[in-house]
Amino acid sequence: MRGRQLRRVTRSTVVVLGGLVALVIVATALFAGGLAPSAPDEQNFDLIESAPGAKALFGTDRFGRDVLSRVIYGSRISLYVATVSIGIAMAIGGVLGLTAGYLGGAWDNVINRVMDIFFSVPGLLLAVGIAAMRGPGVNSAVVAISIVYTPLFARVMRGPVLAEREKDYVQAVRALGATRLAVALKHVLPNVMSPFVVQGTVAFSQAILIEASLSYLGLSAQPPTPSWGNMLNEGRTYLETAPWISVFPGIAIMLSVLAFNLIGDGLRDILDPNVQ
Amino acid sequence: MGRYLVVRAYSMALTLLGLTVLVFLMLRLIPGTVVEQMIGADAIVSPEMVAQLRRFFGLDQPWWVQYSRWLGNLAQGDLGTSWRTGKPVVRLILERLPVTIELTLLAVGFALALGIAAGIVSAVRRDRAVDNVVRVGALLGLSVPVFWQGTMLILFFSIYLRWMPPVVWVDLFADPRRNLTIMVLPALCLGTASAANIARTTRACMLDVLRSEYIRTAAAKGLAGRAVVMKHALKNALIPIVTVAGLQMGILLGGTVVVEEVFTLPGVGRLVLWSIYQRDYPLTQSTILFVAVLFMAINLAVDMVYGYLDPRIRYGE
Numbered sequence: 001m002r003g004r005q006l007r008r009v010t011r012s013t014v015v016v017l018g019g020l021v022a023l024v025i026v027a028t029a030l031f032a033g034g035l036a037p038s039a040p041d042e043q044n045f046d047l048i049e050s051a052p053g054a055k056a057l058f059g060t061d062r063f064g065r066d067v068l069s070r071v072i073y074g075s076r077i078s079l080y081v082a083t084v085s086i087g088i089a090m091a092i093g094g095v096l097g098l099t100a101g102y103l104g105g106a107w108d109n110v111i112n113r114v115m116d117i118f119f120s121v122p123g124l125l126l127a128v129g130i131a132a133m134r135g136p137g138v139n140s141a142v143v144a145i146s147i148v149y150t151p152l153f154a155r156v157m158r159g160p161v162l163a164e165r166e167k168d169y170v171q172a173v174r175a176l177g178a179t180r181l182a183v184a185l186k187h188v189l190p191n192v193m194s195p196f197v198v199q200g201t202v203a204f205s206q207a208i209l210i211e212a213s214l215s216y217l218g219l220s221a222q223p224p225t226p227s228w229g230n231m232l233n234e235g236r237t238y239l240e241t242a243p244w245i246s247v248f249p250g251i252a253i254m255l256s257v258l259a260f261n262l263i264g265d266g267l268r269d270i271l272d273p274n275v276q
Numbered sequence: 277m278g279r280y281l282v283v284r285a286y287s288m289a290l291t292l293l294g295l296t297v298l299v300f301l302m303l304r305l306i307p308g309t310v311v312e313q314m315i316g317a318d319a320i321v322s323p324e325m326v327a328q329l330r331r332f333f334g335l336d337q338p339w340w341v342q343y344s345r346w347l348g349n350l351a352q353g354d355l356g357t358s359w360r361t362g363k364p365v366v367r368l369i370l371e372r373l374p375v376t377i378e379l380t381l382l383a384v385g386f387a388l389a390l391g392i393a394a395g396i397v398s399a400v401r402r403d404r405a406v407d408n409v410v411r412v413g414a415l416l417g418l419s420v421p422v423f424w425q426g427t428m429l430i431l432f433f434s435i436y437l438r439w440m441p442p443v444v445w446v447d448l449f450a451d452p453r454r455n456l457t458i459m460v461l462p463a464l465c466l467g468t469a470s471a472a473n474i475a476r477t478t479r480a481c482m483l484d485v486l487r488s489e490y491i492r493t494a495a496a497k498g499l500a501g502r503a504v505v506m507k508h509a510l511k512n513a514l515i516p517i518v519t520v521a522g523l524q525m526g527i528l529l530g531g532t533v534v535v536e537e538v539f540t541l542p543g544v545g546r547l548v549l550w551s552i553y554q555r556d557y558p559l560t561q562s563t564i565l566f567v568a569v570l571f572m573a574i575n576l577a578v579d580m581v582y583g584y585l586d587p588r589i590r591y592g593e
Contacts (some may be wrong), residue, residue: 125567
């Protein structure tokens, strides 16, 4: 990111607002132990399904567990899954897209064909299918989301690389004797990173949503480990008597997704040359 | 156009062939088969019985033999027979397809109606209060988890309004009114994110078009504001909107798996999930393939609509 772009990013109200909320959520996940009023699985039998109040700010669930503490700890699963899965997808997709776009030829064809296969199934269905096949667990969610997003990142990287490799400066560096690898990594890659980073932020927010969906369907973190999705699923049975069990995890998901959407939106406006 | 369609059909066939390999291998990589599912963890069954069951389902054959058999049957239009229900896969899909299609179409209808209307109002009243409401609303719509929205709607309607949609599924043609009462909340939930996407696209495209010279000319000629917006601006902003709406339809098709689970609707999404849990290979393989064909057909249809809306786009010429 160049200095001028960085200044525009820090001056953007949307990005700063999204960034602040995201920072609070990340800090909450990191310091959950210090912030949560109690351990997420601590049961208080005097406060079963207690409504939000002075004793429990977000109320308690059917086992007397503090909903606020579980929401705070639940942020760890969401952020962990989103970070690892999008990290993996960006790394693998980035390498595939860069090599496909830069080398072209048969390798590009093979990559494109394989990506088409993954694009032929709706993303959420693919994620649910993969997670269900692997069996429930946080790692299943990570694998599923990584597989869904790798083709997308490969495509987002490949397009700009194709355009960039034809430019004069790339030909000039090649003529000066630079190796293909050096040209790709030192010269092409830095010039195609903007749309890739923007896509990364948007995908991160979507990964939080998909993880929550998988948790809700019982395919990601398993109880008693709290995750926003499985808290919502547990709370569904007690909608009439204790709606707060379902309300707060949902708000947490929405706020997190909103924060990263705001960052993605703001970054797109600033960094993506297609919308400038 | 004809040549373009042939190329697309060839490409789709290749992709589907790749998908058959992928789905087939992924299912075989997961631990446990239908035999273990059937006999259960604690059941005392002789190894001979297990071997017999494996032979019955063809699981004693090498994977490539199993794959080529499935592919051979597919080529003859036979999607196979479900191992758990004993019914033909095609029948199971066709029984549930109307639910998924109805849900998707209702959600698309809702998303288009709300998204386009909100996008137009937002663009025409740029930077006014209504524009800000639409923009914030669209961002919230994109951020709300569909299952939470479903849960909150159920909470709101059942507890605060004392109204609950019927629980038992009723077919559209058997009792349209009751069916729509069941479908209204799921469609609303499924369509919200798409409505938000369509509203954002419509707003961006309309703003772009409203700045054009010909719009200024139309207004200068004395045309009423409504006519300028609806006849001139909207028509020219439609291409990207159609693209997004088409893409959204595919996404919604995938989203049905969650919505059907939340609202316990007997659709194709729940069938896929159930078949995976049951290790019912023929049912999973063929249903995913079927959804993929549907998804690709939607994408192809969107491409075709482009050509109709914008005569400058000519395929394969």
